[in-house]
Amino acid sequence: MKIWGSTLLILVFLIGLSFGIDLLMGFELITSLRNAVSPLxxxxxxxxVIFLSLIFIYIGKTMYEYYQTQKQS
Structure with a gap:
């Protein structure tokens, strides 16, 4: 439970920081909200490319570990 709470707290702080920086840079309120809600x-x-590479690495690692455990069974 502590991990989920910490994760959500960090998420809220980071979104707030991003929102605040956008406002300080002179973006309009609606643009700042759009950037904070939709980071992609x-x-x-x-x-x-980097984001997709990290996803493929994660999926590949998970599949490799799954097949390694299946071999041992």
């Missing part, structure tokens, strides 16, 4: 909409193409 403001990503650059290189960031998409």
């Amino acid at each position: 909409a403001v990503m650059e193409p290189v960031e998409y």
Whole structure:
């Protein structure tokens, strides 16, 4: 329960920080809200490549560990 609470608290603080920085940079209120709620909409193409690479690495690692445990059974 502590892990979930800590995770949600950090998430709220980071979204608030992002929202505040957007406002300080001069974005309108609706643009700041859109950026805070939808982080994937403001990503650059290189960031998409890195994001997808991390997802594929995670899936590959999970599948490898799953097949290793199946071999041992």
